[in-house]
Amino acid sequence: MSIGHTLLGLLESGPRHGYDLKRAFDEKFGHDRPLHYGQVYSTMSRLLKNGLVEVDGIEAGGGPERKRYAITEAGITDVERWLATPEKPEPYLQSTLYTKVVLALLTHRDAADILDGQRSEHLRSMRILTDRKRKGDLADQLICDHALFHLEADLRWLELTAARLDKLREAVAR
Amino acid sequence: MSARQWGRDLAMGARFAFAGGREGWTRALLTAVGVGLGVALLLLTTAIPNALAERDRREEARSDHTFGQQELPRADNTLVVVDADTTYRDRDVRGRLLEPEGAKAPRPPGVAAFPADGEMVVSPALKELLASDDGKLLRERLPYRISGTIGEQGLVGSQELAYYAGGKGLMERLAGPAGGARIDSFGNPDLTSSDPWDPVLILLVLVVFVVLLMPVAVFIAAAVRFGGEQRDRRLAALRLVGSDSRMTRRIAAGEALAGSVLGLVLGTGFFLLGRQLAASAEVFRISVFPSYLNPSPLLAVLVALAVPTAAVLVTILALRGVVIEPLGVVRTARPARRRLWWRLLLPLGGLALLYPMVGQGDDGGNFNQYLVVGGVMLLLIGVTALLPWVVETVVARLGSGGVAWQLAVRRLQLSSGVAARMVNGIAVAVAGAIALQMLFAGVEGTYTRASEYDVSRAQMSVDVEDRTDTAATIAKYRDTEGMRKVTALSDIHLGDRRGEAETLIQVTVADCASLREVATLRDCRDGDVFAVKGSEYEGDSERLAKPGTTLWAESDDSGRPGDRAVSWTVPHDIRRAESREDPTGYERGGILITPGALPEKLGAFVSTRLFLSVDPSVPDAYDHVRNTAARIDPTVQPMTWRSIESNDRYAAIRTGLSVGAACVLALIGASMLVSQLEQLRERRKLLSSLVAFGTRRRTLSLSVLWQTAIPIGLGLLLAATVGIALGAVLLRMTNTSVRVDWPSVLSMTGIGAGVVLVVTLLSLPPLLKLMRPDGLRTE
Amino acid sequence: MTAPAGSLLVARDLRKAYGPTTALDGAEFSIHPGEVVAVMGPSGSGKSTLLHCLAGIVTPDSGSITYDGREVTAMSDAERSALRRSAFGFVFQFGQLVPELTCVENVALPLRLSGSSRKEAERTALAWMERLEVDDLRKKRPGEVSGGQGQRVAVARSLVTNPRVVFADEPTGALDSFNGERVMELLTDAARSANTAVVLVTHEARVAAYSDREIVVRDGRSRDMERVV
Structure with a gap:
């Protein structure tokens, strides 16, 4: 996830202090990993250098330096371009799980056990996510669903592989 | 296209x-x-x-009956036939004694060769009966050797009981009361078309x-x-x-x-x-x-x-x-609410077609067949049209009840048409049958004679042939198994003068016990004579029963005991007595004589009838009596009294109706069963899930019963209404007073209800089978 | 394997064959009060048969099933029916609502089967329908509501008798994931708050994720994953 683009996007609704930006980010996207203030500071200085934001003003007062950032025209264009560019789907072609299963078959270990154990582990994660989803707000639900769907996809693969273990054993043995 | x-x-x-x-x-x-x-x-x-x-x-x-007046002379091609019908239990046996008088004597249809004296040819059904244990008593009655069977050509039905037995000197029997004739051919070409x-x-x-x-x-x-x-x-x-x-x-x-x-x-x-x-x-x-x-x-x-x-x-x-x-x-969507008006039009139209014919039955006028058929059909179709409306309307108002009731009612509310269709057949059949039974019961007066016989006093009667020894005959009947009482009444008719009598008086000869069956006698001894006032011929009896009057007994044209007239004078000690109805319901008048007061010479003129009272608890009491009668004379048939005697043709129609109604109801029952099963199969999954959460089998079975019983109940109600209405119209058409024949209404609706019960019972095993949890398996 | 103490429903070494097909071949199961256990496995593995046996709908060929200390396999058919009426609730994939009855009448049905009056049964039913957010459907017939609504009505029905165990056989099988999860959420919430155990047969991982633990059935044999890992 591009933190720079995200912060830029947050600025589009109006100029903000760095501290405000961190709070907005944490609230909407941070979830289990809040942003360090240092991260905000370093990102903003990079954006400033590239001309995507400008300093709108500095407030004096208690605490550390309080700069107010505003987005520039170039910044808006940059956000726009980022949003319009589709994310590249992950290929998932390198699978540790697949490797484990094949190795188990090659070494005459019980591959079904591996699959069952993995499923159990997946389900454990899914239970945690499901639980969080039930207690959380819409944002939580969407984020958890995203993860759940991915885990479900893995699980489906596990089921399918379990059903085809015999064939796979033959293929591997050849 | x-x-x-x-x-x-x-x-x-x-x-x-x-x-x-x-x-x-x-x-x-x-x-x-x-x-x-x-x-x-x-x-x-x-x-x-x-x-x-x-x-x-x-x-x-x-x-084999000749209706011609002149008798055939004995010839090479004549045959003497004597009726020897009998009844075994409740089945009639057609019997004939045959005596061919020449080589060219006609053989009855289906008989290959004449049975010799003492032999008989029998129908296959009779042969079977005689061979079985059930036919023991009948075998005693028909002491002939079986020499062959009657072919299909000579029988009117596969189960008919019939025999032809060979005899000797049959012509003599014809002089007696036995029916029969000398014939030269079978069949009666004169009688081709029966009366219209x-x-x-x-x-x-x-x-x-x-x-x-x-x-x-x-x-x-x-x-x-x-x-x-x-x-x-x-x-x-x-x-x-x-x-x-x-x-x-x-x-x-x-x-x-x-x-x-x-x-x-x-x-x-x-x-x-x-x-x-x-x-x-x-x-x-x-x-x-x-x-x-x-x-x-x-x-x-x-x-x-x-x-x-x-x-x-x-x-x-x-x-x-x-x-x-x-x-x-x-x-x-939701089918338009069923409308009543056009449904009512059908039966009303039917009534309108029938109405103009009201009252035509009496004067021999003919009914317009098309109007009759059209009217009846419209009325009955009216039942099928009204039933869906009735079911829908009533079912929509049915209140709460148990779970079974609720399930049934709700299902009916959702698909009352299906239910109504199922019972339509039964409703139509019942409505028609009720109307017909009413019609039958109504015209019973004309076609069925309620007999006046008092079956509590005697159940059979038999005439004693004049030439036989009356006392011996009576004794034989008295000794018959199951006989309770034999009342022997002998009659002579005495005229007021010799030669052509102007008035006749009935004289009854019997012992005191038997006389008490016809009159109320305070005291009676052998030798007593009584005058009774009967319901008929009162004036004559009164006049001729006066003491001292001389009365004459005379032989009739058939030239029986000589041709001398015998006189008898009414004795002076004749007493008055009150007549009472005899077992045939007849209140006789005239003179009652005990045997001791009867002059010997008058004895030859009496003809005797026995009234037999049997013990109904003795098995086959009637057949023991018949066997006794057959031993005395095979052509004598004791008459068995029933309280109702009906016209044969009317009975045939009633029979036809009963047979048909039975078939139709069975058919409809079968179709209901089929649709019931189909319906159950479609609900297999639902039934299984209901069982899963603990629904009792009883509940579901009951709901199946209700589901059939409610529409059938309504159908029967409607059928009864329409049937009674149709019956009333038909009765009016025949100019008979309208009377609802409740027993038949109840029995027809009862049969309909019975069909429901049977259908429900038969659909229970598959229901219980469907309620097994296998229905839950989706694999 | 010994059943953990305090189990409500325990099955040991269940065997069941339908003709030549072996559906269960030594399956084990146990559940605690208030626990949600997912039964998973490929189709044809014997999941549903296991559920039917546990619920006393089907009698296993051999093995034992103990509910609350009582041996279910030794009960008569009438006793098992009574047990299902009073202690168990059921949700199936489809075809379970009586099409002629309105939704509230469907929900009230188990209570009425146990002898409650109509009025009382429907009042309780309505409370459960409110809880499952389908009280506005009370007058509708099952044919007039959507699949998700119908399943919620079915869930309300399964809970209306306050059962100790609800058996759910692919309860979301005919629903899309949104409706399916909503049904699962309502079912498990309601069950947990009433301390009702749920035996959940499913092949969908996201549905199974509503459980506390899962067992896997494969070729008629079950595996309790909690004890494996």
Whole structure:
């Protein structure tokens, strides 16, 4: 996830202090990993250098330096371009799980056990996510669903592989 | 739309009727069996007139009564026939004694060779009966050796009991009371056309036919709709792959057509099978030979055309309120509330057709057959039209009850039409049957004579032949097993003068015990004479019973005991007594004489009748009496009294109705069972899930019962109403006072209800089977 | 394997064959009060048969099933029916609502089968329908409501008798994931708050994720994953 683009996007609704930006980010996207203030500071200085934001003003007062950032025209264009560019789907072609299963078959270990154990582990994660989803707000639900769907996809693969273990054993043995 | 397109769609439908794996076959077979049963019944009905005509023809061909006045002289080609009919238990046995008088004597139909004296030829059914343990008493009565069997030509039914026995000196017997004649041929060409049927009887016959055939039509209509839900799904699938709505309708029609054509084939098979079975069955004492049951070709063709046509029409009508969409079949949302007015129009129209004929039955006027048939049909169709409305209206108002009741009522509310269709057949049959029974009961006065015999005092009577020893005969009867009391009454009629008598007085000779059966006597001793005042001829009796009056007994023309007249003077010690009804219901007047007061010479003039009272608890008491009578004289038949005697032809119609109604109700019961089972199969999954959460079998069984019982109950109620109305109109038409024959109403509705019960009971085993958890398995 | 103490429903070494097909071949199961256990496995593995056996709908060929200390396999048919009426609730994939009855009448049905008056049964039913957010459907018939609504009605029905165990056989099988999860959420919430155990047969991982633990059935044999890992 591009933190720079995200912060830029947050600025589009109006100029903000760095501290405000961190709070907005944490609230909407941070979830289990809040942003360090240092991260905000370093990102903003990079954006400033590239001309995507400008300093709108500095407030004096208690605490550390309080700069107010505003987005520039170039910044808006940059956000726009980022949003319009589709994310590249992950290929998932390198699978540790697949490797484990094949190795188990090659070494005459019980591959079904591996699959069952993995499923159990997946389900454990899914239970945690499901639980969080039930207690959380819409944002939580969407984020958890995203993860759940991915885990479900893995699980489906596990089921399918379990059903085809015999064939796979033959293929591997050849 | 080209004919080819039509043909293609119909053919496609026909293929669908049998395709679709086991389920498809089952459905097609159900339809075909349903239609087949209907067709078989139709064919049977069309064959009945032929069968009856054939029976008549054979009966006539073996007729041996001459109605001519002059007696034939003995010749080479004459045969003496004497009636020797008898009754065994409740079955009549036709019996004849034969004595050929020459080589060319005519043989009765079906008899290959005359039985010699002491031998007999018997019908197969009689042979079987005589050979069985059941026939023990009859064997005693027919002490002849069996020398052969009577062929089919000589019998009117496969189960008929008949024999021809050889005899000697039969002509002498004919002088006595025995019936018979000397004949030179069998059959009576003079009697070809029996007397024309009374218009009221014709009315009865017409109504019987309509009443029997209507339910069959209703049944066929229901049969072609078996498996409707599945068919709907299939039609939807056809729409999905691009057939238009007209095409789907034609395909549906093709399916129905295929089912009904297969039904025709099956029906013909059932009919032929039934025809064979008919030979071994005897229904209401009528049996037939298979060869009798030949439907008239015209009617058979009519059936063959009408059934498939009706099937197609019914299907198209049934699809009228249905929109077949590619994704499913939509029954036009909530079908428009059933309207009452046009449904009422049908029965009212029927009444209107019948009304003008009210009162025509009496003066021998004929009924317009078309109006009768039309009116009755409209009334009965009215039942089928009203029933859905009644069921819907009543069911919508049914209140709360147990779970079983709730399940049944809710289901009926959702699909009252299906329920009503199921009971329509029964309702029509019951309505018609009630009307007919009422008509029968109503015209009973004319066609059935309520006999006045008092069966509590005597149950049989027998005449003692004049030439036999009366006292010995009485003794023989007294000694018969199961005899309680023998009342012997001898009669002489005495005239007021010698030669041509102007007035006759009845004189009854009997002992005191027997006299007490005809008069109230305070004290009576042998030698007493009484004068009684009877209900008739009072004046004459009074006059002739005066003491000192001389009365004359005279031989009649037949030239019995000499030709001398014998006189008798009324004694002075004659006493008055009160007459009472004798066992035949007759209040006799005249003179009562105890045997001690009867001059010897008068004894030759008496003719004696015995009134026999038997102990009903002794098994076969009647047949013991008959055996005694046969030992005395095989041509004597004791008369068995029944409280009601009915006209034979009327009895035949009633019999026909009972047979037909039984068949129709059985048929309808079968169709109800089929649709009930179909309905259950469709709900298999639901039933299993209901069982899963602990529904008792009893609850579901009860709900199935309610589901049948509620519409049937309503149907029977409506049927009773319409039946009584129709019966009343028919009675008015025959100018008979209207009286509801409650026993028959109750018995017909009872039979209908019985069918429900049987159907429910029969559908329980499959229900319980479907309630097994296997239904939950989805794999 | 020994059943953990405090189990409500325990099955040991269940065997069941339908003709030549072996559906269960030594399956084990146990559940605690208030626990949600998912039964998973490929189709045809014997999941549903296991559930049917546990619920006393089907009698296993051999093995034992103990509910609350009582041996279910030794009960008569009437006793098992009574047990299902009073202690168990059921949700199936489809075809379970009586099409002629309104939704509230469907929900009230188990209570009425146990002898409650109509009025009382429907009042309780309505409370459960409110809880499952389908009280506005009370007058509708099952044919007039959507699949998700119908399943919620079915869930309300399964809970209306306050059962100790609800058996759910692919309860979301006919629903899309949104409706399916909503049904699962309502079912498990309601069950947990009433301390009702749920035996949940499913092949969907996201549905199974509503459980506390899962067992896997494969070729008629069950595996309790909690004890494996």
